[in-house]
Amino acid sequence: xxxxxxxxxxxxxxxxxxxxxxxxxxxxxxxxxxxxxxxxxxxxxxxxxxxxxxxxxxxxxxxxxxxxxxxxxxxxxxxxxxxxxxxxxxxxxxxxxxxxxxxxxxxxxxxxxxxxxxxxxxxxxxxxxxxxxxxxxxxxxxxxxxxxxxxxxxxxxxxxxxxxxxxxxxxxxxxxxxxxxxxxxxxxxxxxxxxxxxxxxxxxxxxxxxxxxxxxxxxxxxxxxxxxxxxxxxxxxxxxxxxxxxxxxxxxxxxxxxxxxxxxxxxxxx
Amino acid sequence: xxxxxxxxxxxxxxxxxxxxxxxxxxxxxxxxxxxxxxxxxxxxxxxxxxxxxxxxxxxxxxxxxxxxxxxxxxxxxxxxxxxxxxxxxxxxxxxxxxxxxxxxxxxxxxxxxxxxxxxxxxxxxxxxxxxxxxxxxxxxxxxxxxxxxxxxxxxxxxxxxxxxxxxxxxxxxxxxxxxxxxxxxxxxxxxxxxxxxxxxxxxxxxxxxxxxxxxxxxxxxxxxxxxxxxxxxxxxxxxxxxxxxxxxxxxxxxxxxxxxxxxxxxxxxxxxxxx
Numbered sequence: 001x002x003x004x005x006x007x008x009x010x011x012x013x014x015x016x017x018x019x020x021x022x023x024x025x026x027x028x029x030x031x032x033x034x035x036x037x038x039x040x041x042x043x044x045x046x047x048x049x050x051x052x053x054x055x056x057x058x059x060x061x062x063x064x065x066x067x068x069x070x071x072x073x074x075x076x077x078x079x080x081x082x083x084x085x086x087x088x089x090x091x092x093x094x095x096x097x098x099x100x101x102x103x104x105x106x107x108x109x110x111x112x113x114x115x116x117x118x119x120x121x122x123x124x125x126x127x128x129x130x131x132x133x134x135x136x137x138x139x140x141x142x143x144x145x146x147x148x149x150x151x152x153x154x155x156x157x158x159x160x161x162x163x164x165x166x167x168x169x170x171x172x173x174x175x176x177x178x179x180x181x182x183x184x185x186x187x188x189x190x191x192x193x194x195x196x197x198x199x200x201x202x203x204x205x206x207x208x209x210x211x212x213x214x215x216x217x218x219x220x221x222x223x224x225x226x227x228x229x230x231x232x233x234x235x236x237x238x239x240x241x242x243x244x245x246x247x248x249x250x251x252x253x254x255x256x257x258x259x260x261x262x263x264x265x266x267x268x269x270x
Numbered sequence: 271x272x273x274x275x276x277x278x279x280x281x282x283x284x285x286x287x288x289x290x291x292x293x294x295x296x297x298x299x300x301x302x303x304x305x306x307x308x309x310x311x312x313x314x315x316x317x318x319x320x321x322x323x324x325x326x327x328x329x330x331x332x333x334x335x336x337x338x339x340x341x342x343x344x345x346x347x348x349x350x351x352x353x354x355x356x357x358x359x360x361x362x363x364x365x366x367x368x369x370x371x372x373x374x375x376x377x378x379x380x381x382x383x384x385x386x387x388x389x390x391x392x393x394x395x396x397x398x399x400x401x402x403x404x405x406x407x408x409x410x411x412x413x414x415x416x417x418x419x420x421x422x423x424x425x426x427x428x429x430x431x432x433x434x435x436x437x438x439x440x441x442x443x444x445x446x447x448x449x450x451x452x453x454x455x456x457x458x459x460x461x462x463x464x465x466x467x468x469x470x471x472x473x474x475x476x477x478x479x480x481x482x483x484x485x486x487x488x489x490x491x492x493x494x495x496x497x498x499x500x501x502x503x504x505x506x507x508x509x510x511x512x513x514x515x516x517x518x519x520x521x522x523x524x525x526x527x528x529x530x531x532x533x534x535x536x537x538x539x540x541x542x543x544x545x
Contacts (some may be wrong), residue, residue: 048437051441053318053437053440053441055371064314079446082443083443083444083445084443085443086440086442086443087279087441087442087443088443091441092438092441093443094434094438096434099433099434099435100434100435100437100438101435101438101455102435102439102452102453102456103435103455103457103539103540104457104460104538104539104540105453106457113439113442113444113448113452114442114443114444117444149539151540162438165438165442166441166442168442169442169443183478219463
């Protein structure tokens, strides 16, 4: 059984424009899938549809089945049912950690909310669970970070805190929507390495969304390429790197290689 | 940054001192007045003296006593009007902010009409229907302010709901009531509290305008607005009768503005930069 099974997903705007059309893919438990596309290709909308968070003005049709043991249809499901699935079955990390955290709430309290709800703990147990969760995402001074507001800590620390929140309910599928795009390049690779190790430690499935083939290549083994809301290519990373069929994918691969070559020349010249 | 911080706490302290003084005067007026409010024994338009610290008006009534009663009226109008505006405005604003499009649009249209409708005209209509009384004035001012609070609340709610952290919170399975308590209210509060404080001062001013026009508290109740109106005819011979209530009104508005400034900082930790 797959942890996520999307069949023929269509998303239509109130004006009748199809922004996602006929998208189908699935993720097995513990598997990793990269969803690649430029901005406006419908990749973030697909992610929101998976967790039932599409704006009520957008119409979605098709089928999104979430959960490996007891798959549930997400599209058209009532909010109450969705709230039991969100966080536990699937959880999401957003691009910009500064806006994904409540600016008026200390990190510890924000993290406490899903921990308390999911594990039913309070008081000292909750306090130590918060510290533990922050330690798991390799925050060096968890006690201080827990007492800080989002604007008081660095971008990397914020994204780690956001990852800790997404992990709090121990989801079987983690959706990461451009989680490193807003970060400095050095912090980017640290966060990627962190995601990589946590996903394998917990044996979670991962849906990694990015516009950057190089980043996706570091963390996933198979790839779905999205262009203008349509899947233009999908397969294992090797297949696509070796023999891209669609012009857009060829472009992506070519650009990734150009960067790679540039780095090699720089290295050789040294 | 430290300078900004100290300036803000300073403004809160000064504002609190001003408003506490007015509140203290109000509380004293409930148990003690130098002269009964309708006592005319002081002689007409007598200048300030030991028996009448600020002199008397053209009917011989003690100005200090009338100013004290005026403080009572100004504060009770401020509190009641802000309470009405708070309850009605917050409810309507939250409803519009969360509503589907058609309900939101009809509520917004209603609010726009209410805001475009001059409060004074609204007050005159209410007074015409219910008779001139303090309650009518409070009702009219409260209703006018409700629309302003509601529109602000709607805007703030919409703005918060569009934020990523609301989506993130929903994505982790938080229910709507919990999101409202945890995220929506705390995030709209810093702006709303400032608006409430400002509206409090404006309510005092609005009541003075209504009383000035004879639409507020009926005589012998002395609102600062009616004191100003009565002093108008004799402003050349007895300027203090116009200056004193004017100064009190200015103090009230400046006081709540200073408090509003200070409150904003307390309610919004992002303004308290620790590093």
